Amino acid sequence: MSDVAWPFLTGRNIYIERAEGVHLYTRSGQQILDAAGGAIVSNIGHGRQRxxxxxxxxxxxxxxxxxxxxxxxxxxxxxxxxxxxxxxxxxxxxxxxxxxxxxxxxxxxxxxxxxxxxxxxxxxxxxxxxxxxxxxxxxxxxxxxxxxxxxxxxxxxxxxxxxxxxxxxxxxxxxxxxxxxxxxxxxxxxxxxxxxxxxxxxxxxxxxxxxxxxxxxxxxxxxxxxxxxxxxxxxxxxxxxxxxxxxxxxxxxxxxxxxxxxxxxxxxxxxxxxxxxxxxxxxxxxxxxxxxxxxxxxxxxxxxxxxxxxxxxxxxxxxxxENLVQQAAERGVYLQERLQNAFSNHPHVAEVRGRGLLAAIEIVQNRETLERCPADNAVTNHIVAKGLDKGVFFYGGGTGDVRDVVCMGPPFVISESEIDQMVDTLLECVDETLDNG
Ligand SMILES: Cc1ncc(COP(=O)(O)O)c(C=O)c1O
The missing domain is CATH 3.40.640.10 (Type I PLP-dependent aspartate aminotransferase-like (Major domain))
Known part of the structure; x- marks a missing residue:
């Protein structure tokens, strides 16, 4: 793809050749867990013949x-x-x-x-x-x-x-x-x-x-x-x-x-x-x-x-x-529990929040004062990039003023072990980015 300018403002170029269930597959064969369901879109998962x-x-x-x-x-x-x-x-x-x-x-x-x-x-x-x-x-x-x-x-x-x-x-x-x-x-x-x-x-x-x-x-x-x-x-x-x-x-x-x-x-x-x-x-x-x-x-x-x-x-x-709305509710409870276990005492995570399979963590410089990390640190971008390197796609959130928010919105068919993988990877990415680990 190096000969083609894409997207309009060119950036990190990722080529997804195929997607199935909760996974995306790059042209070079990397499997990526789609913890963001694309742009928090995919609900029944990818690749359904019907x-x-x-x-x-x-x-x-x-x-x-x-x-x-x-x-x-x-x-x-x-x-x-x-x-x-x-x-x-x-x-x-x-x-x-x-x-x-x-x-x-x-x-x-x-x-x-x-x-x-x-x-x-x-x-x-x-x-x-x-x-x-x-x-x-x-x-x-x-x-x-x-x-x-x-x-x-x-x-x-x-x-x-x-x-x-x-x-x-x-x-x-x-x-x-x-x-x-x-x-x-x-x-x-x-x-x-x-x-x-x-x-x-x-x-x-x-x-x-x-x-x-x-x-x-x-x-x-x-x-x-x-x-x-x-x-x-x-x-x-x-x-x-x-x-x-x-x-x-x-x-x-x-x-x-x-x-x-x-x-x-x-x-x-x-x-x-x-x-x-x-x-x-x-x-x-x-x-x-x-x-x-x-x-x-x-x-x-x-x-x-x-x-x-x-x-x-x-x-x-x-x-x-397939009763997937109920499944989103149940897997959502599991995701929140796992995120709470991983981050509730984390020095740089102010809050784990969400409902169902829409979840996020908010990262801060100082948990007591809720002071945000410097904007130039682009914390969310680093976490999303590290996640991709480790095979999990997280969704960067925020508005510029609100920042250092990482969102998750996987397909409702995600399993508990795949949720474990999401959360473990997120913890690694946060620690490496905040230099805490
Ligand atoms: C809450 C909300 N409203 C509107 C939009 C815009 O939708 P679209 O990108 O399909 O035009 C989005 C997209 O992310 C959204 O999250």
């Missing part, structure tokens, strides 16, 4: 059909989604080709909805300080991810921001018992200061993904946020691109709490990485209001692509038949 067959069938039968029309693959996916995955409240489904497009579409749907019901001054969408929602100007702007916005500031629309719950670094004190109320009150404060009549929606990840490193909010946070959104007529959009479809041990991340969002976004796991697909799932009230007002929800040419829908229908059926 999915490949379904994609091949859809490609032959209906290579391309405009997104609003039905095809057998689209019908199969909708049946699967409605019958087994989505709550009845989320009856309206719009498909895109990924997470960014889904977030962008959901933001527009929320704005359209407010216009449709006559709340014409509600034009602002609140985002959170540590978050990631996508690559377009709007989704990058609303993301709390400075590293991915650098150099683009002048072209970015402004979105109001509220702090993301971060129990470890809560200003009231680490894991203070009022942490949930503290962060929910901040949302109320932002709505009040922006002007309640101007706020259309709130966009957030139920469990913060790789930007924060699997940060789970306190249990009272989401119920309070739901109440605040209801009180102020704010559409609650939950970005489940990373947490959706079983990753956290439930179908959706929000189901860890007794709440119902107005719009849910998905991507990644929806088709298990076998094809590009994103989804926006909204309530009937929202869909009907937009329809009655005559606004458009324009499709992307490749939204709901038949091959992608075929992949999704098959991936979701496999997850159901």
């Amino acid at each position: 999915v490949a067959d379904a994609v091949a069938r859809a490609t032959l039968d209906t290579s391309y059909v405009v997104p609003p029309w039905l095809t057998p693959a689209r019908e199969a996916m909708l049946k699967e989604l409605r019958g087994h995955w989505l709550p009845p409240e989320l009856s309206r489904i719009h498909c895109t080709s990924g997470g960014t497009e889904s977030n962008e579409a959901a933001m527009k749907i929320a704005l359209h909805y407010q216009q449709a019901i006559g709340a014409t001054s509600k034009t602002k969408i609140i985002g959170r300080s540590i978050s990631y929602h996508g690559t377009t100007l709007a989704t990058a702007s609303i993301s709390g991810h400075p590293a991915r916005k650098k150099g683009l500031e002048s072209a970015m629309p402004r979105f109001p921001v509220v702090d993301t719950p971060y129990p470890l670094r809560c200003p009231l004190g680490s894991f203070h018992h009022d942490t949930g109320a503290y962060y929910a009150d901040l949302l109320r404060d932002v709505i009040e200061s922006e002007g309640p009549d101007t706020v259309a929606a709130f966009l957030a990840e139920p469990i913060t993904g790789s930007s924060g490193g699997a940060i789970v909010p306190p249990d009272d946070y989401w119920p309070s946020v739901r109440e605040i959104c209801d009180e102020y007529g704010v559409v609650l959009i939950l970005d489940e691109v990373m947490t959706g479809f079983g990753r956290t041990g439930k179908n959706f991340g929000y189901q860890h709490w007794p709440i119902m969002p107005d719009i849910v976004i998905s991507g990644k796991g929806l088709a298990g990485g076998y094809a590009p697909l994103g989804g926006v799932f909204a309530t009937e009230e929202i869909g009907a209001a937009i329809q009655n007002a005559g606004f458009q929800v324009m499709f992307n040419t490749f939204g709901a692509h038949p091959a992608a829908c075929a992949a999704s229908a098959e991936v979701l059926a496999i997850m159901r038949e």
Whole structure:
């Protein structure tokens, strides 16, 4: 590959020739344990013949059909989604080709909805300080991810921001018992200061993904946020691109709490990485209001692509038949236990966190003060590189400001002994990088 410039900004070049189960195989024959499931995407594991067959069938039968029309693959996916995955409240489904497009579409749907019901001054969408929602100007702007916005500031629309719950670094004190109320009150404060009549929606990840490193909010946070959104007529959009479809041990991340969002976004796991697909799932009230007002929800040419829908229908059926969401919950408990054993007394690990098979560790210079390592040390990059040398792929997290976070999100079919390998390798990588071992 040395004669080909790839990727756009050239870097370490890795050539994966083949993938099967939880493993990737390089051209030189190295086996890599995919502890990141790619970009925290792969849920049923790699190389499933059933999915490949379904994609091949859809490609032959209906290579391309405009997104609003039905095809057998689209019908199969909708049946699967409605019958087994989505709550009845989320009856309206719009498909895109990924997470960014889904977030962008959901933001527009929320704005359209407010216009449709006559709340014409509600034009602002609140985002959170540590978050990631996508690559377009709007989704990058609303993301709390400075590293991915650098150099683009002048072209970015402004979105109001509220702090993301971060129990470890809560200003009231680490894991203070009022942490949930503290962060929910901040949302109320932002709505009040922006002007309640101007706020259309709130966009957030139920469990913060790789930007924060699997940060789970306190249990009272989401119920309070739901109440605040209801009180102020704010559409609650939950970005489940990373947490959706079983990753956290439930179908959706929000189901860890007794709440119902107005719009849910998905991507990644929806088709298990076998094809590009994103989804926006909204309530009937929202869909009907937009329809009655005559606004458009324009499709992307490749939204709901038949091959992608075929992949999704098959991936979701496999997850159901093999009880893989429950398995993600169980293996997630095992992973958390192993990580706690390895790192709970580690001088440079401030926290092990996550839910299900979305996990992370946060590395610090000083565990007592939570002082971060110098940015120039690029701790995460070193750990990820060492992991690859040792045959395990970890996912670097952080936003630039938040850093030294290493994430894990393996396929749900990972075994306990493979989890042992992940954790043992991570400990070696952390120790070698921090020069502690
Ligand atoms: C929570 C979240 N939202 C949105 C996105 C963007 O999705 P995509 O890369 O498919 O456009 C990502 C990608 O990592 C994500 O983790």
